[in-house]
Amino acid sequence: MSSVESVRHRxxxxxxxxxxxxxxxxxxLExxxxxxxxxxNSAMRQNATASWAVxxxxxxxHNLAKAIINEIR
Structure with a gap:
């Protein structure tokens, strides 16, 4: 199983x-x-997919940090 850092780097x-x-x-484009x-168009779709993943x-x-903070309180 890939580590989170490896997935993030990819x-x-x-x-x-x-x-x-x-x-x-x-x-x-000339x-x-x-x-x-x-x-x-293909590059734009790939960029949109990569942006969505990021x-x-x-x-x-954010949700993980928020859950940790809420548990600490």
Whole structure:
């Protein structure tokens, strides 16, 4: 079973990679073909999925910290 840090590292890496791919495609849109538009759309979907995963991780961390604080009280 993967550790939480390993999963977090993979999520961060995938998010950074998807953001870079999207930025690279967006900066090279001169004379864009239909394949380029499909590639950009795919990069946007990958970025949205990675963003969702990062947000889920943050929400879990927040809820865990909140539950710990509430138990201490």
């Amino acid at each position: 999520l961060d890496t995938q998010f950074e990679r998807s953001q870079k791919n999207m930025d690279d495609i967006a900066t090279n 004379g864009a073909s239909l394949d380029d538009i499909y590639a950009f 947000n889920q991780e943050l929400q879990v961390k």
